[in-house]
Amino acid sequence: xxxxxxxxxxxxxxxxxxxxxxxxxxxxxxxxxxxxxxxxxxxxxxxxxxxxxxxxxxxxxxxxxxxxxxxxxxxxxxxxxxxxxxxxxxxxxxxxxxxxxxxxxxxxxxxxxxxxxxxxxxxxxxxxxxxxxxxxxxxxxxxxxxxxxxxxxxxxxxxxxxxxxxxxxxxxxxxxxxxxxxxxxxxxxxxxxxxxxxxxxxxxxxxxxxxxxxxxxxxxxxxxxxxxxxxxxxxxxxxxxxxxxxxxxxxxxxxxxxxxxxxxxxxxxxx
Amino acid sequence: xxxxxxxxxxxxxxxxxxxxxxxxxxxxxxxxxxxxxxxxxxxxxxxxxxxxxxxxxxxxxxxxxxxxxxxxxxxxxxxxxxxxxxxxxxxxxxxxxxxxxxxxxxxxxxxxxxxxxxxxxxxxxxxxxxxxxxxxxxxxxxxxxxxxxxxxxxxxxxxxxxxxxxxxxxxxxxxxxxxxxxxxxxxxxxxxxxxxxxxxxxxxxxxxxxxxxxxxxxxxxxxxxxxxxxxxxxxxxxxxxxxxxxxxxxxxxxxxxxxxxxxxxxxxxxxxxxxxxxxxxxxxxxxxxxxxxxxxxxxxxxxxxxxxxxxxxxxxxxxxxxxxxxxxxxxxxxxxxxxxxxxxxxxxxxxxxxxxxxxxxxxxxxxxxxxxxxxxxxxxxxxxxxxxxxxxxxxxxxxxxxxxxxxxxxxxxxxxxxxxxxxxxxxxxxxxxxxxxxxxxxxxxxxxxxxxxxxxxxxxxxxxxxxxxxxxxxxxxxxxxxxxxxxxxxxxxx
Numbered sequence: 098x099x100x101x102x103x104x105x106x107x108x109x110x111x112x113x114x115x116x117x118x119x120x121x122x123x124x125x126x127x128x129x130x131x132x133x134x135x136x137x138x139x140x141x142x143x144x145x146x147x148x149x150x151x152x153x154x155x156x157x158x159x160x161x162x163x164x165x166x167x168x169x170x171x172x173x174x175x176x177x178x179x180x181x182x183x184x185x186x187x188x189x190x191x192x193x194x195x196x197x198x199x200x201x202x203x204x205x206x207x208x209x210x211x212x213x214x215x216x217x218x219x220x221x222x223x224x225x226x227x228x229x230x231x232x233x234x235x236x237x238x239x240x241x242x243x244x245x246x247x248x249x250x251x252x253x254x255x256x257x258x259x260x261x262x263x264x265x266x267x268x269x270x271x272x273x274x275x276x277x278x279x280x281x282x283x284x285x286x287x288x289x290x291x292x293x294x295x296x297x298x299x300x301x302x303x304x305x306x307x308x309x310x311x312x313x314x315x316x317x318x319x320x321x322x323x324x325x326x327x328x329x330x331x332x333x334x335x336x337x338x339x340x341x342x343x344x345x346x347x348x349x350x351x352x353x354x355x356x357x358x359x360x361x362x363x364x365x366x367x368x
Numbered sequence: 369x370x371x372x373x374x375x376x377x378x379x380x381x382x383x384x385x386x387x388x389x390x391x392x393x394x395x396x397x398x399x400x401x402x403x404x405x406x407x408x409x410x411x412x413x414x415x416x417x418x419x420x421x422x423x424x425x426x427x428x429x430x431x432x433x434x435x436x437x438x439x440x441x442x443x444x445x446x447x448x449x450x451x452x453x454x455x456x457x458x459x460x461x462x463x464x465x466x467x468x469x470x471x472x473x474x475x476x477x478x479x480x481x482x483x484x485x486x487x488x489x490x491x492x493x494x495x496x497x498x499x500x501x502x503x504x505x506x507x508x509x510x511x512x513x514x515x516x517x518x519x520x521x522x523x524x525x526x527x528x529x530x531x532x533x534x535x536x537x538x539x540x541x542x543x544x545x546x547x548x549x550x551x552x553x554x555x556x557x558x559x560x561x562x563x564x565x566x567x568x569x570x571x572x573x574x575x576x577x578x579x580x581x582x583x584x585x586x587x588x589x590x591x592x593x594x595x596x597x598x599x600x601x602x603x604x605x606x607x608x609x610x611x612x613x614x615x616x617x618x619x620x621x622x623x624x625x626x627x628x629x630x631x632x633x634x635x636x637x638x639x640x641x642x643x644x645x646x647x648x649x650x651x652x653x654x655x656x657x658x659x660x661x662x663x664x665x666x667x668x669x670x671x672x673x674x675x676x677x678x679x680x681x682x683x684x685x686x687x688x689x690x691x692x693x694x695x696x697x698x699x700x701x702x703x704x705x706x707x708x709x710x711x712x713x714x715x716x717x718x719x720x721x722x723x724x725x726x727x728x729x730x731x732x733x734x735x736x737x738x739x740x741x742x743x744x745x746x747x748x749x750x751x752x753x754x755x756x757x758x759x760x761x762x763x764x765x766x767x768x769x770x771x772x773x774x775x776x777x778x779x780x781x782x783x784x785x786x787x788x789x790x791x792x793x794x795x796x797x798x799x800x801x802x803x804x805x806x807x808x809x810x811x812x813x814x815x816x817x818x819x820x821x822x823x824x825x826x827x828x829x830x831x832x833x834x835x836x837x838x839x840x841x842x843x844x845x846x847x848x849x850x851x852x853x854x855x856x857x858x859x860x861x862x
Contacts, residue, residue, distance in 0.1 A: 172749055174657065201752030211743035214766050223761065224751040274747065281751055 120145040120285060120315045121166060121203075126180035128161050128170065135161045138180065139341045141334055143285070148307060148316045150330035150347065152323065154362065157336040159319045163287050166317060167203035168196050184285070201228055204283035208290040210270035212262035212277075217254050220262040220273055221245065224281035240280055247313075248276035249306050268299020275306060279314075286310065288318040292325065304329050323363055327351050335359045371431065374528060378423055378535050382416040385539040389415030389546060397548050406553035414552040417559050418542035423535035427527070434523045442516050447508050461509065464502060468513035469520075471499035582840065585833035592827040593620050598834055604797035606817065606828045620831050622838065624799040628714075628807035629839075632793060633782035635718025635803060636725055640782075641775060643722075644729025651730065652737040653759055664734070671727035675787045682720035682792030687711035690719075694804070709804040717793035718803070721785055725778050732774035733767075740766045769853050776850035780843040786811035810839050 121143040128136040136158045143149050143166075151159035161170070168189060170176045182189050189199050201224070212220050221241040224230075231237040241258070245251040250272045254265070262273055271291055278286055288307070292300040307316060307329045320326050326333055327347060334344040335356070343356040354360050390412030397403040404411070443462060450461060471494035472480060483490040487505045494501055546552070590598070601621025647667065651660055688711055695707035709715060740763050748758040764771075786809075794806035795816060817832040824830070 167750065169746065169750060172746070197752050197754050199752075200750055204752075205746075205750035207743060207746060207750070209743055211741070211747040213744060213747065213762050223748070224753075227751075227753050227757050227761070277747075277751065 118145060119143065120185065121317075122181075122183045123162070123165070124181045124183075126162065126165055126178065126182060128158070128165060129177045129179075130173070131175040135339055136165075137339045139336075141341055141344060143315060143317055144332060145315050146311060146313075147332055148311050148318060148330040149332045149334065150326035151317065151319045151334050151336060152321075152326050152362070153336035153342075155321075158339040159334075159336045160289055162336070163289055163317060163319050166285070166287055167200050167205055169200075169205060171196060201281050202283055203285040203287060204278035204281060206271070206274050206278050206286065206288045206291050209294050210267055210274050212265070212270050212273050214261065214263050216259045217245075217262045217265070217273060218258040220277050221280045224277060228281055230281065244276040244280040247279050247310070248272045249302065249309075250276055266299070268295050268302060271295060271299065271303055272306060275303070275310075279310075283314065285315045285317065288316065290319050290321060293321060300325075323351070335362065337362070370524075371427070374427060374531055375424075377532060378420050378427075381532075381535045381539060382420040385415035385419040385543070386412035389413075389543060392543060393546050393548075393552070396546065403548050405549050405551050406556075410552040410556050411546050411550070413556045415539055415542040415546070417556065419535050419539035421559070422538050423531045426534050427531045430523075430527045430531070434520075434527065438516060438519045438523065441519070442512050445512060445515065450508070460502070464505060465509050465512045465516060467499055467501055468494065468505055468509055469516040471497055471501075472513055472517060474499065579837075579840070582833050582837045585830055586837045588825075589827055589830035589834045592830070598622055598831070602799055604813070606831060618828060620827065620834075622810075622835070624797045625808065625810045625813050625835070626838075627799060628793075628797065629783055629809040629811075631801075631803075631807060632714055632717050632721065632789060632809055633779060633785075635714055636721035636782045636785075637775070637779060639719055639722025640725035640729050640778065644726045644778075645733055645771070647726070648730040648733035648737060649759060649764075652734050653755065653763070664731075668727050668731055670724070671731070673724070675724060675785060676791075678720050678724050679787045679791035682716050682788060683712075686720055687713070687716045687792060690716055710806055712792060712794040712806045714793055714803040714805065714807050717789050720792055721782060721788050724785070724788065725782060728778045728781060729775065732777065733771050736767045736770035736774060737763060739770070769856060773850040773854035776846050776853070780846035780850075783846070784811060784839065784843055785809075786815060790815065810835050814839075 119142040123139055123141045123143075126136055126139045126141075127134065139158075139162055141162065151163060153159050164170045165178055165182060166189075168178075170178060178190060184199070184202065187194065189203075213223065215223070218241055221244050222231075222237050225237065225240050231240055242251060242255075245254060250269060253269060254273075262270065265273060271294070275286075275288075275291070291307075292303050295303065304325065307318065310316060318326075318329065330347045332344065333347045333350040335342040335350070335354075335358070337358055343350070343354060343359045345355065350359065351363060354363065386409075390408040393404055393408045393411035394401060401408055439462065442465065443458065446458065446461070450458065453461075468490070474497040475483075475493065479493060483493045487507065487510070490505055490510065491501050598620050599622050601619055602623045603619045603621045604624045605619045607618035651664055651667075655663060690709045690713070691707045691711040694709035695705050698708055699705035744762050744766060745758055748762040749755070753761070789809045789812050793808060793812075795808050795812055796806050797808050797813065798806065800807070814832045814835050817829055817835075822829045
């Protein structure tokens with residue numbers, strides 16, 4: 098792919114993005130951990146085929162909001178979510194929604210690489226197998242290869258698919274986890290500080306991957322790194338003390354934010 | 369002065385040493401404790417350690433050595449005709465001398481003068497003071513007893529002087545060493561380190577001692593009975609015949625006992641593993657914190673019940689119940705109301721032992737399952753797996769090595785269990801495979817061979833040590849293997 102066509106693709110994507118419907122819509126989302134309120138009436142929409150970055154100082158609620166999007170907060174004791182979140186117009190907190198099905202559509206990559214203590218192949222095939230996405234072994238091989246290809250890991254691991262996934266380096270493990278999430282063909286991928294445990298080279302590879310994944314998936318990423326948010330995202334949302342401060346195009350956010358607090362945070366005056 | 373009084377004085381000197389040491393250090397530093405190398409308390413402790421430790425060691429050695437010395441010199445003074453007697457008889461004489469010596473301490477000087485040369489009267493006089501004698505004392509005994517008392521008295525006085533001298537001297541030497549830059553903290557910590565080392569060596573040496581004593585006794589056994597007859601013999605019939613009567617050596621086949629042990633242990637694990645494991649999964653994965661806080665301690669109460677109580681339970685409840693239900697079943701099917709399960713059987717013992725083992729399985733497995741990182745669960749749930757799929761396909765496989773280790777440790781408990789088997793499976797050493805019949809285990813036979821009036825030289829009793837060492841080897845191997853697995857499992861996440 099040469100420079101010309103790449104920028105053409107970018108352009109096409111940006112075009113698509115601006116027309117795009119909102120993939121997920123959060124309306125008046127509040128989260129309580131027991132008595133403590135962690136999120137205050139957040140209204141945030143996630144656009145299709147867009148990388149949305151959530152930034153803000155520690156404890157501002159950005160990870161909490163992220164975890165609302167595929168109901169991972171359900172696994173935490175005493176956690177209560179109010180408000181409404183929709184995925185393609187379906188209320189994900191509706192009684193009729195199967196949380197298992199939701200998580201298959203909204204995949205998640207965690208802060209620390211967490212490959213299962215199984216082989217690389219089994220790590221990838223785990224999701225498709227429980228959702229019955231493959232008809233036979235050849236089919237599964239194909240899914241595994243495609244997922245690893247997309248995660249840019251195929252070349253590095255194709256000769257040792259049946260070795261343990263925990264034996265890979267940190268960066269490879271994180272890309273394995275991304276491949277694992279891709280393997281169930283989700284529509285949205287949530288990433289919770291996916292690079293915080295990685296060195297700069299591995300980080301660069303994962304960022305490049307995020308950039309490529311944008312063509313097929315809607316991505317929401319929590320990050321502590323301003324540079325990372327600026328590099329990988331098209332939309333940025335700034336959280337502070339459990340409130341959404343500002344949501345804007347990334348370019349605008351980093352050059353001319355509307356809110357003073359965003360300005361201060363980006364300039365490194367607090368946080 | 370008696371020993372406890374000496375110890376009390378040592379403690380007082382120690383405390384006084386602590387206080388003066390700490391004060392002295394502060395005084396040397398001009399009241400500014402930051403000028404000292406160590407906190408004042410360390411200087412105090414340093415003096416206290418020097419006051420107590422050497423003196424206590426001397427006291428201990430003296431208490432051990434002085435009776436030995438006195439005894440040998442009293443025995444050395446026995447008349448010639450007594451010295452020619454056997455060791456046992458000399459021992460009896462010496463025993464009587466110590467009794468007389470003890471009794472004479474209770475008599476007044478006048479009484480002693482009156483009875484000294486009249487053995488019979490001496491006996492009654494001592495009897496009146498509550499010191500009965502086994503026989504009429506001989507004249508040399510009275511003299512020896514007086515010697516004994518004199519030597520003991522001298523030894524006491526010397527000991528008191530030496531020990532208290534060592535204590536005060538030690539305190540003084542330590543006190544003189546105190547200086548602002550003196551590293552009292554390091555010295556005191558070395559003493560603490562030393563005491564930790566001593567404590568752990570005692571534990572290790574005890575193990576070595578137990579193994580060594582078992583090995584020597586077992587070696588005696590194997591000189592009487594060939595090892596292959598013991599390890600490969602299929603008949604257990606030790607025959608408690610009179611020692612020395614020919615042809616009644618008995619047969620000491622390990623196989624029936626070993627099979628009984630493994631069989632009962634296997635049945636026990638058959639009950640304990642599924643129930644324990646399932647309850648562990650419920651406790652660690654599904655139970656809410658409230659349920660867990662109540663249910664887990666309740667489950668662990670089972671582990672605190674003495675095994676003999678499980679034995680009662682087996683003997684009075686489970687055994688008869690199984691017997692009756694088997695006779696009812698038999699009656700329903702064939703019309704013949706004969707029971708096919710004995711009250712004492714492999715099944716009864718295995719079942720009750722299984723109940724005993726449940727808390728071990730569940731508690732150990734629960735810890736191991738809980739130790740599986742939350743990140744793995746999140747990873748699986750985040751892919752849209754249900755909780756049950758996550759447990760089956762991610763959590764349990766990750767925890768499996770640890771669980772296997774836990775099960776092996778549980779198995780070694782099952783192998784070592786005695787009381788339940790005695791009461792629930794009987795003592796008949798039989799080689800058979802019907803779980804409804806009685807069988808017995810290695811531990812039960814050890815108890816059997818060592819209870820009663822037996823001489824410790826016949827193979828009938830010595831076999832207990834051979835059995836013990838065999839059992840020890842089995843459980844040791846199980847435990848080492850379990851530890852190896854558990855350690856390997858830990859490395860996976862570190």
